[in-house]
Amino acid sequence: MTGGLFLGLFLVPMLIGIFGAVACALLGNFLILRKQALIGDAISHVVLPGIVVAFLWTGSMQTFSMLVGAAGAALVAVVLIEIVRHAGRVETGAAIGVVFTSLFALGVVLLEQTSIRNIHFDVEHALYGNLESLIWVSGLAPGALFDSNAYHDLPVQLPRLVLVLALVVAFLFLTWRTLVASTFDPVFSRTAGLPVFFVNGLFIVLVAMAAVAAFEAVGAIVTIAMLICPPAAARLMTDNLLRQIAWSVFFAVFAGLFGFWLAGPGVALLVEGAAVSAAGMIATVSGLVLAVAAIAGPRRKGLRS
Amino acid sequence: MMASPLDFLHTAVQVLWSSSGYNTQVVAVGAVLLGWAAGMAGTFLLVRKRSLFSDALSHATLPGVGIAFLVMAALGGSGRFLPGLLAGAALSALLGLWAVLWLTRNTRLSDDAAIGAVLSSFFGFGVVILTIIQSVDIGRQAGIATFLLGSTSGMLFSEAVTLAVLAAMVSLVIIVMRRTLTLVAFDDIYAQTRGIAVARADLVLLLVVLAITVIGLKVVGLILVIALIIIPPVAARFWTDRIAVMAILSGMIGALSGLIGVVLSAAVADLPAGPIIVLSGTGFFIVSFLLAPRRGLVFRSIHMLRKGSWNEEKRGETMAGPDHGQTPSSPGTSGA
Numbered sequence: 001m002t003g004g005l006f007l008g009l010f011l012v013p014m015l016i017g018i019f020g021a022v023a024c025a026l027l028g029n030f031l032i033l034r035k036q037a038l039i040g041d042a043i044s045h046v047v048l049p050g051i052v053v054a055f056l057w058t059g060s061m062q063t064f065s066m067l068v069g070a071a072g073a074a075l076v077a078v079v080l081i082e083i084v085r086h087a088g089r090v091e092t093g094a095a096i097g098v099v100f101t102s103l104f105a106l107g108v109v110l111l112e113q114t115s116i117r118n119i120h121f122d123v124e125h126a127l128y129g130n131l132e133s134l135i136w137v138s139g140l141a142p143g144a145l146f147d148s149n150a151y152h153d154l155p156v157q158l159p160r161l162v163l164v165l166a167l168v169v170a171f172l173f174l175t176w177r178t179l180v181a182s183t184f185d186p187v188f189s190r191t192a193g194l195p196v197f198f199v200n201g202l203f204i205v206l207v208a209m210a211a212v213a214a215f216e217a218v219g220a221i222v223t224i225a226m227l228i229c230p231p232a233a234a235r236l237m238t239d240n241l242l243r244q245i246a247w248s249v250f251f252a253v254f255a256g257l258f259g260f261w262l263a264g265p266g267v268a269l270l271v272e273g274a275a276v277s278a279a280g281m282i283a284t285v286s287g288l289v290l291a292v293a294a295i296a297g298p299r300r301k302g303l304r305s
Numbered sequence: 306m307m308a309s310p311l312d313f314l315h316t317a318v319q320v321l322w323s324s325s326g327y328n329t330q331v332v333a334v335g336a337v338l339l340g341w342a343a344g345m346a347g348t349f350l351l352v353r354k355r356s357l358f359s360d361a362l363s364h365a366t367l368p369g370v371g372i373a374f375l376v377m378a379a380l381g382g383s384g385r386f387l388p389g390l391l392a393g394a395a396l397s398a399l400l401g402l403w404a405v406l407w408l409t410r411n412t413r414l415s416d417d418a419a420i421g422a423v424l425s426s427f428f429g430f431g432v433v434i435l436t437i438i439q440s441v442d443i444g445r446q447a448g449i450a451t452f453l454l455g456s457t458s459g460m461l462f463s464e465a466v467t468l469a470v471l472a473a474m475v476s477l478v479i480i481v482m483r484r485t486l487t488l489v490a491f492d493d494i495y496a497q498t499r500g501i502a503v504a505r506a507d508l509v510l511l512l513v514v515l516a517i518t519v520i521g522l523k524v525v526g527l528i529l530v531i532a533l534i535i536i537p538p539v540a541a542r543f544w545t546d547r548i549a550v551m552a553i554l555s556g557m558i559g560a561l562s563g564l565i566g567v568v569l570s571a572a573v574a575d576l577p578a579g580p581i582i583v584l585s586g587t588g589f590f591i592v593s594f595l596l597a598p599r600r601g602l603v604f605r606s607i608h609m610l611r612k613g614s615w616n617e618e619k620r621g622e623t624m625a626g627p628d629h630g631q632t633p634s635s636p637g638t639s640g641a
Binding site: 038045084087106108109112113232235236279283287288291294297299300302 | 351354355356357359360364404407408411412413414415416417418419420421422423424425426427428429430431432433435436437440454528529531532535536538539542543575576577579580581583584587590594600602
């Protein structure tokens, strides 16, 4: 394989997969520790109605309005879940289930009733994305890396995920104390006067942003896999939070790299010219990583929280 | 859309009794039975605080459906033979269920993490299988995609009958098992002292939910079948404290939602049955959430304003079953 082919066809989608995986996994650590893993599930599902509503509102498939719509839907879902939980006294899991399935059903009906499905958008795409299609055509030319003109058709998902990843890292650095304290001891952190409400709200907003940005590239299901599987596996490796985060990043990168390789070149070794869904394979690998950690992880039994 | 319940009834009768409506009749019976069974089983699952287990189960069916398709096609069959696909779905959902239970028992991961991990990795693997099916190009694979969102419009008569019979069987199992399910749902420690094998009763409940999930795949699809199991019992809970009443009410809400969904989707073009079934359930939920006496939002707000105290109001029990220590003779466990 020549350098150009590798750069254009493999490196860019692979990097998109990896950056998305790492951004999700970093936040997923706290979702797992706060027992909010399924909030991530709900957020990833309501991205669909968010995008549909954004389309109906603006009448176009502009990326920016799609992103805003998806992020808005995620926030609406989280607020609705809290309302159902507290005002209705419904148990958390059931409240999550009521809200996200209702919003998803609404999204499907709107999708079927309008013209949006004719312009290249469907539920399957929303569920499992299409990582392989995010190729960099100009990257195929020799020397593209050093040619500033070649960057104009770089898939926008790449810089966008880099930006989200940077935001996530900045968030973790800036709010570390409050985030950790409110994760392990919400009562103490509130009485200690830490800005818990603000940080928790920001945390959910970032989960939504990461989910939306990753969703666009890899679909809802892989987003959930990346939010949950690497951190869950990391949780079984160590009792130290920093080490857990490091493990989760390692697992996310491994799943992104190995899954992407398996789906394309890996399968092609068995059946020439064949390829399977990269997003699906990344999710599968992350599940297998968790399985291995659950069987052999040094801290698989320890304290639950 | 529908001006009044009477108009809806009129449309329902028209759709169901028209000459082309024979298939619709069977589908409607199937959806009503499915909604009934899902509402009943969901009640016990909700009280057991395990509603979202259905989430893992439904997503875990996808690889089974895909593999069953490949196997049947490789054996020279049509690949779309519904009972075969459902058997595959049931097997992989069973594997997913086992994985969730194993993870929560043998590692320190909590329910929600285990559920999220299993649903996403199984679904991811299912997508891999689907792309294999596409690439080997067996043809006539269109039937697979309908499992995501369900499809009642193109259903064969034999398929509708199969689903209706399965739904009837599941309803029967729930009715036979209702006492054990009630007892375990409310107070597992007490149930254990009474010599009831809690783990086995739990498993029965989860298997019933699994069966409902698999039957619901074709009607509402694998993402929305969760709603059939979660929403009706949550709505029913607002009206009663007694689990027997709650189960029946929830079953009725599920059955009505099923009927409304099938009728509307047969009457209006481009209206898929699955999402309409779910949104009907959501409608019942919203009405219950706002208007139910005692637990409804309107009632409680008025009550709170009169008493002028929020604390009084907050002390009430939560939605799911009370904690251990509750006496078994309290309302709801009258079956004991």
